[in-house]
Amino acid sequence: MTFDYTPHQASTRDALSRLESMLRHREKTLPGTKLRAYVERFFNMKDVFLDLAAVHQEPLYVLDHENLRKQAGIFKETFAACFTDFSCYYAMKSNSHPDVSKTLLEQGFGLDVSSGVEVETALSLGASNIIFSGPGKTAKELSLAVANSSRVTVLMDSPGELERLNLLACQAGKKIRVGLRITPPLSPWKKFGVPMARLGAVWKRAQECEGLDIRGLQFHTSWNLDPSQQTKTIAAIGKEISQWSSSMLHSLEFLDIGGGYWPQAGEWQVYPATQAGQVQKLAGLDIQKPLEHFYAPASPLEIFAQSLHQALERHIFPVAPCRVCLEPGRWLSNGAMHLLLNVVDKKDPGLVITDAGTNAIGWERFEMDYAPVLNLTRPSMEEKACEIMGSLCTPHDLWGLSYWGEDIQPGDVLLIPDQGAYTYSLRQNFIKSIPRVVPMP
Numbered sequence: 001m002t003f004d005y006t007p008h009q010a011s012t013r014d015a016l017s018r019l020e021s022m023l024r025h026r027e028k029t030l031p032g033t034k035l036r037a038y039v040e041r042f043f044n045m046k047d048v049f050l051d052l053a054a055v056h057q058e059p060l061y062v063l064d065h066e067n068l069r070k071q072a073g074i075f076k077e078t079f080a081a082c083f084t085d086f087s088c089y090y091a092m093k094s095n096s097h098p099d100v101s102k103t104l105l106e107q108g109f110g111l112d113v114s115s116g117v118e119v120e121t122a123l124s125l126g127a128s129n130i131i132f133s134g135p136g137k138t139a140k141e142l143s144l145a146v147a148n149s150s151r152v153t154v155l156m157d158s159p160g161e162l163e164r165l166n167l168l169a170c171q172a173g174k175k176i177r178v179g180l181r182i183t184p185p186l187s188p189w190k191k192f193g194v195p196m197a198r199l200g201a202v203w204k205r206a207q208e209c210e211g212l213d214i215r216g217l218q219f220h221t222s223w224n225l226d227p228s229q230q231t232k233t234i235a236a237i238g239k240e241i242s243q244w245s246s247s248m249l250h251s252l253e254f255l256d257i258g259g260g261y262w263p264q265a266g267e268w269q270v271y272p273a274t275q276a277g278q279v280q281k282l283a284g285l286d287i288q289k290p291l292e293h294f295y296a297p298a299s300p301l302e303i304f305a306q307s308l309h310q311a312l313e314r315h316i317f318p319v320a321p322c323r324v325c326l327e328p329g330r331w332l333s334n335g336a337m338h339l340l341l342n343v344v345d346k347k348d349p350g351l352v353i354t355d356a357g358t359n360a361i362g363w364e365r366f367e368m369d370y371a372p373v374l375n376l377t378r379p380s381m382e383e384k385a386c387e388i389m390g391s392l393c394t395p396h397d398l399w400g401l402s403y404w405g406e407d408i409q410p411g412d413v414l415l416i417p418d419q420g421a422y423t424y425s426l427r428q429n430f431i432k433s434i435p436r437v438v439p440m441p
């Protein structure tokens with residue numbers, strides 16, 4: 001039988017063939033040795049967490065300053081091995097607890113902020129080197145930057161923002177240091193920055209503005225498991241600026257290459273997050289495979305540093321030997337907080353309810369991501385299937401489909417390690433109170 005596909009039918013066929021290939025796709029399995037070593041490392045610290053749980057008897061975020069300082073040191077050393085002229089700015093949005101930013105300021109980081117609230121936090125912490133990026137900055141936010149122009153560099157997101165900022169700076173009789181954000185050419189995130197084709201014209205306009213002191217360019221690509229997106233963007237920027245006049249290049253002092261460095265553990269996922277799992281879920285099939293975990297490896301930070309350096313040496317430095325700025329978030333903050341919960345109720349052998357809800361992390365993270373849940377009260381290197389749910393009135397309030405331990409009972413203390421990035425910052429006031437933050441002793 002032959003079919004005469006109209007364009008609509010053809011796209012249905014395309015969709016079906018795509019779904020079929022997704023069903024056949026097999027993600028890597030999370031290596032058992034890697035997982036067991038991870039779980040063992042945290043079980044070895046169980047007494048510290050159990051003492052905290054005994055004192056506070058409530059769900060907690062445990063702030064791990066030591067881990068944060070260690071990550072900060074590794075980050076700087078790794079880039080220092082390749083770069084001489086570079087600056088690091090912590091992306092505050094990844095964990096907005098002031099102590100996290102404070103610790104990173106003490107480690108010599110500047111702060112990367114994306115709203116007036118974050119500018120205020122950075123100023124109140126005494127930061128002297130703040131970069132302010134993000135789309136849709138309001139007049140109030142821009143005025144705050146102008147008022148603190150000795151400490152804040154604005155990374156402008158559009159020609160409209162450029163004109164608004166210039167006006168505010170001129171009205172205040174100031175000249176503010178600025179950069180220009182670029183829309184990464186290969187990214188679907190069009191809402192950020194100025195497209196490459198308009199970059200030169202906007203740069204020239206900024207050079208004419210009385211209130212602006214244009215000094216740099218910025219881009220940010222997200223979720224980089226390896227440096228390829230960043231190096232391609234650097235090549236595209238090199239191609240663009242090689243056509244600029246020397247008077248344009250003269251003021252190009254920095255290139256900010258953003259954040260998005262994936263933590264080295266890689267991305268750990270549950271079955272429903274895999275391609276086959278997504279299709280089966282869409283089809284309403286049972287997709288719970290609680291003891292199967294999947295994995296997308298991430299490049300080590302040294303590979304990021306080396307590849308980025310090579311790309312800059314090749315495409316940027318021969319044209320503009322500028323300083324390089326980095327805006328890491330999750331790579332630093334992921335291990336800066338751990339979650340401690342208590343089991344309140346056991347409803348059947350395969351279902352327990354905890355005292356905290358996932359409003360503590362603000363999204364349905366564990367429907368997609370796998371994070372081991374460790375029963376510190378009954379530790380064991382065995383993983384058992386059991387739905388670990390929070391106490392909110394939604395079935396999406398899930399911590400995990402399994403736990404590591406001998407058994408699980410009401411009163412047990414559970415640890416979910418490495419919940420510092422994009423969890424605390426996204427916490428919501430919804431039904432349950434938000435866990436307290438306590439420092440790790």
Ligand SMILES: Cc1ncc(COP(=O)(O)O)c(C=O)c1O
Pocket residue numbers: 091093094112133134220222223258259260261327328329330331
């Ligand atoms: C402009 C900018 N810089 C840096 C970051 C930090 O990214 P990550 O936490 O993935 O390193 C973000 C995150 O969205 C961002 O938007």
